[in-house]
Amino acid sequence: MANDSQRWIGGVEPEARLLAATGAQILEIECLEQPTRLQSLIRAYRYDAAIRSQLETFRAQSGAQGPILFLGMGASLCAAHSGAVHLQSNGRPSFSVDAGEWLHYGQGVWNEAGFSVLLSASGESAELVELLKARKKEAAGIITNNVDSTCWKLANNHLPVLAGPEYGNATKTYTNTTAAAIVLASEIVGLRWYEDAERTASIYEDSLEKVFASRHEIEEFCRGAANLEVVGRGAGYGAAVMGALCIREMTGFRAAAHTGAGFKHGPNLDVDGTHVAMIFALGRAAQLGLKLADECIRRGGKVVLVSSEDGSASKNLLPIYLEAVPEPWEGITATLVAQALTLAMVERTGCRLPPRFHYGPMEQ
Numbered sequence: 001m002a003n004d005s006q007r008w009i010g011g012v013e014p015e016a017r018l019l020a021a022t023g024a025q026i027l028e029i030e031c032l033e034q035p036t037r038l039q040s041l042i043r044a045y046r047y048d049a050a051i052r053s054q055l056e057t058f059r060a061q062s063g064a065q066g067p068i069l070f071l072g073m074g075a076s077l078c079a080a081h082s083g084a085v086h087l088q089s090n091g092r093p094s095f096s097v098d099a100g101e102w103l104h105y106g107q108g109v110w111n112e113a114g115f116s117v118l119l120s121a122s123g124e125s126a127e128l129v130e131l132l133k134a135r136k137k138e139a140a141g142i143i144t145n146n147v148d149s150t151c152w153k154l155a156n157n158h159l160p161v162l163a164g165p166e167y168g169n170a171t172k173t174y175t176n177t178t179a180a181a182i183v184l185a186s187e188i189v190g191l192r193w194y195e196d197a198e199r200t201a202s203i204y205e206d207s208l209e210k211v212f213a214s215r216h217e218i219e220e221f222c223r224g225a226a227n228l229e230v231v232g233r234g235a236g237y238g239a240a241v242m243g244a245l246c247i248r249e250m251t252g253f254r255a256a257a258h259t260g261a262g263f264k265h266g267p268n269l270d271v272d273g274t275h276v277a278m279i280f281a282l283g284r285a286a287q288l289g290l291k292l293a294d295e296c297i298r299r300g301g302k303v304v305l306v307s308s309e310d311g312s313a314s315k316n317l318l319p320i321y322l323e324a325v326p327e328p329w330e331g332i333t334a335t336l337v338a339q340a341l342t343l344a345m346v347e348r349t350g351c352r353l354p355p356r357f358h359y360g361p362m363e364q
Contacts (some may be wrong), residue, residue, distance in 0.1 A: 007358045009122075010165030011148055014357055018167065023351030024343065025302050027166040027250060031212070031339050033164070034175045035145070035205035038332070041162045042197045045183050045242045056351045057110045057157050058117070058141050062188045066114035067093035070087065073100055073127060075170030075178060076119035077243060082331035083181030083295045089234075089327065096238075099364070107134060110185065117184065121173040123149020123160065124362045138180045143180050145173050159184065166357040169246050171339060178238065200329040204336075207322055211336045214320070218337065219344035220305060221318040226274035226301070228255040230338060231263045235331030236280040243338025244279065252352040253346045255338075258287055269315070271301040281307035282322065282330040293317070306337050343346030 008014070009073075020025065045051055062068055068087055070080035076252035086095035097106065099118065110116070121129045123144035132140060133156035139155035152158055152161070159180055161171035186193035222228060227259065228247065232240035237259050244257040258267060263277070271277070277296050282291025286307060293303045302316045311319030320337050322330075346352075 002177065009167060009357060009359060010146070012165060012305070013111055014056075014167065018037055018355070019357065021355060023250065023354050024346040025167060027171070027343055027346060027351065029134075030166060030168050030171045031208070031343065033209060034172055035201065037163050037172050038175055038179055038204060038357050039201050040356065041179050042183075042194070042201055044160075044162055045180070046194050047277055050099065053158065054157055054159055057185065058115075058159070058184055059156065059187050061141070062115040064114040064227075066112050067095055068188065068361030069102075069116045070094070070096045070112045070119060070181060071099040071116060071128070071131070072096070072119035073098060073125060075174045075242055076121060076125075077119060078238040078242035078245070079174055079177035079181055079331075080117075080119050080243075082178045082235040082328045083185045085234045086185040086328045087189060087240075090191065092189055094185070099125070099131060102125045103131055107131075115141070117143060117181070118151065118155065119143045119177055119181065120149075120151050121163075121166070121170060121177065122359060122362070123151040124359060126362045126364045129362070130156065130364075143177055145176070145186070158160045167357055168257045169250050169342070169351070170242070171246070174242050174335065175332055182331070196326040196329060200325045200332065203323045203325055207333055208336055209321075211325075211340045212343065215344035216342035218318065218320070218341045219301065219348065221304065222276050223339060225276040227252065228276050228278065229263065229267060230255060230257045230278045230280075231282035231289070232257075232282070232334060233260040233285040234283050234285040234301070236282050238331045239334035239338075240278075240280060242335050246335070246338050246342045247311065247345070250342050250351055250353050251349070253345065258290055260285065264292060264295075268295065268299075271296050271340055273300045275301040276340075278304040279306065280330070280334045281305060281309075282324070282334055283327050288330075304337065304341075307332060319340060
C-alpha cells in the first residue's frame with residue numbers, strides 16, 4: 001500500500017468526493033479552480049524568495065548567445081508557445097519545440113541554443129527525462145507541477161507550477177505553466193510583468209464565470225458538425241492547440257488546431273455547411289481573425305468567434321466576448337471557450353476519459 005500511495009498524482013491521496021466523481025465532474029471542479037491557482041502562482045512568483053532566486057538564476061543562465069528553447073509535449077508544449085512568442089516580440093530569438101522530436105533529431109544542434117527550458121506537468125515524461133540525462137552537466141531548467149519528480153531532480157534550475165494535483169484534462173496545469181513561461185520570459189528581457197498578470201487574473205476569473213454560463217449555447221451551436229477546428233495566432237495558437245486537445249481527449253470528437261495563416265492557406269479551402277471553426281480573434285492580429293471568420297461564413301461554415309469586440313449572433317455566427325488582456329496573456333484566457341464547450345459536451349453525452357488518480361508508466 002505504501003508503494004501505491006507514492007504513485008498518487010501529486011503524492012497525496014485525493015479526497016473521497018474526488019475519488020467518487022465522474023470525468024465531467026472532475027473537469028468542472030478543476031476548471032473552476034483555475035483562477036485561484038493562477039492568483040497563487042502570480043503572488044508566489046513575485047514574493048517567494050526561493051522562486052525569485054530561481055528566476056534570477058534562469059535570467060543569468062539565459063544570457064548566453066543563441067535562441068532560448070521551450071521544450072515540452074502535449075499541454076506543456078501548448079504552454080511553451082506563450083513564453084516563446086513573448087521573447088520573440090521583445091527582441092530575443094526563441095522557439096517552442098516538441099521535446100519528443102528534439103530528443104531524436106535535435107541534440108546535434110542543441111549547443112547552438114543559448115538556454116533551454118523544459119516544461120512537464122508530471123516531471124516524469126520519458127522524453128524529457130532522457131533529455132535531461134543527456135544534458136545533465138549543462139544548464140537546463142525545468143518548469144513542472146511535481147517538485148518530487150525525476151525532471152526536478154535532474155535539472156539545474158527549477159520553477160514550480162503550483163497548480164495542485166490534477167486528475168482530468170490539463171486545465172490548471174496548462175494555465176499555470178503558461179503563466180510561469182510568460183513570467184520567466186518577462187524576467188529574461190527585463191520587463192515588468194506583475195501588473196499585467198494581476199489584470200489578467202482578474203479578467204480571467206470574470207471571463208470564466210461568464211463563458212461557462214454560456215456553455216450550453218456554445219455546444220448547441222456546434223452540435224452536429226462533422227469538423228471542428230480551433231484557430232489562433234501568436235500565444236493564441238498555443239491556446240488553440242490546447243483547446244483542441246481538451247475537446248478530443250475528453251469527448252473523443254476530432255477537433256484540430258491551426259494557426260490563422262495555416263488555416264487560411266489550407267483547411268479553409270474545404271469549409272462547407274458541415275464545418276465549425278472556433279476562431280480566436282485576439283491580440284495584435286485580431287483583425288485577421290475577424291477577416292477569416294467572414295470568409296468561413298461566406299463559404300457556408302459556422303464560426304464561434306472569440307474576440308474583444310461585441311458582435312451580433314446569426315445562424316452561422318456565435319460571437320463570444322472576451323475582455324482584452326495584455327499580450328501574450330491571451331494564451332490563458334482564450335482556452336476558456338474550448339473548456340466550456342468540452343464541459344457542455346461531456347455533460348450531454350458523457351466523458352470519454354475517466355479521472356486519473358495515479359501516475360501510469362511513462363514511456364516513449
